């Protein structure tokens with residue numbers, strides 16, 4: 001189902017987001033960010049089979065192969081081991097690239113994500129530091145856990161609704177369990193196993209489907225600045241950008257059915273798929289992206305938004321399904337950002353919103369808030385600096401019964417929720 005809201009947002013996009021079209025096509029000479037963005041926005045293999053104009057680095061088997069033998073052989077989690085909603089972190093803990101118990105320091109998260117998946121240091125530092133401060137003890141945190149312990153208890157500040165395969169907290173009563181119908185929707189989008197490739201364009205379509213599904217099935221669907229605008233987009237792009245297998249023939253990477261299933265802990269035939277919680281596995285003969293082509297912050301948000309500007313608007317259902325309304329960035333930021341400015345630079349809007357919002361809402365100590373602010377401004381500074389927000393207007397969010405910062409990993413199912 002495609003709501004009238006989306007149609008309206010798409011029509012509005014021509015006037016409100018002309019810069020997005022520019023971001024998608026434009027390439028001012030000499031801009032590394034623009035170059036990265038341009039290749040990131042090319043459909044893999046190019047439209048209608050035309051090769052992408054800017055090629056990925058030459059495949060380097062020795063440096064891209066990830067060891068899954070010996071000390072890095074798969075070991076299933078035991079009773080005391082934390083495994084949560086992030087398949088990438090679960091897989092690294094299962095292969096001893098992160099501590100097997102699922103609790104790690106910022107340094108360990110950065111080392112593992114950059115070396116195993118080719119994540120850029122900027123993105124890894126932001127993701128790890130943000131989580132350790134908001135959802136851990138300031139230096140370490142769990143990949144599962146509860147409130148102020150780990151990802152599972154971060155519903156609204158980190159973990160979010162309309163995820164690829166994990167259920168919405170208020171729709172299913174869990175934010176960490178995989179919902180097989182959601183996985184199957186993605187899985188079936190590439191019917192032929194011989195040619196299947198869950199590339200970025202497939203993921204964009206799937207992202208749109210999931211967004212609409214949350215609107216039509218989760219009465220408390222809430223799409224907040226950081227967790228929605230930033231993290232939610234990342235979760236979808238990560239599937240192709242980090243899970244794809246690379247080779248000399250396909251240096252940009254191909255994500256086929258078997259590799260997808262392995263990373264999502266799915267076994268069984270197409271008509272009898274089975275999910276085993278926490279058994280995410282790095283496949284044998286798997287080659288990550290080249291670190292010369294590390295996946296960095298400018299890559300990941302604007303591609304989806306160029307086609308779907310609604311992904312850059314904060315909004316929520318208002319206690320019933322199909323009651324989704326957007327909340328203006330201008331209202332939320334007391335005029336510091338217009339809607340168009342927030343959409344032009346969602347990283348700035350969302351992170352500045354977090355800096356202004358979190359001290360009042362999280363109960364974090366002053367020193368942790370300072371660390372968080374330092375980590376965020378480190379990132380935004382590298383992007384050229386951001387317009388600050390002196391005071392947020394969170395009263396606008398009271399229209400959202402699903403607004404939360406520390407929900408999960410489990411909770412009550414909302415009245416009127418539709419499960420499938």
Ligand code: HEM
Pocket residue numbers: 085086087088089109110113117119124127128131151158159160161162163164165166231232235236238239242243
């Ligand atoms: C320090 C690094 C990382 C942190 C802090 C992190 C955190 C998270 C969080 C909070 C979510 C939940 C998002 C949501 O609710 O939709 C998530 C989901 C996800 N993450 Fe990670 N992540 C990290 C690295 C990675 C890596 C390296 C991968 C590589 C495959 C990855 C792949 C994913 C995917 C695919 C999802 C969506 C799961 C689903 O719903 O199907 N993440 N991650």
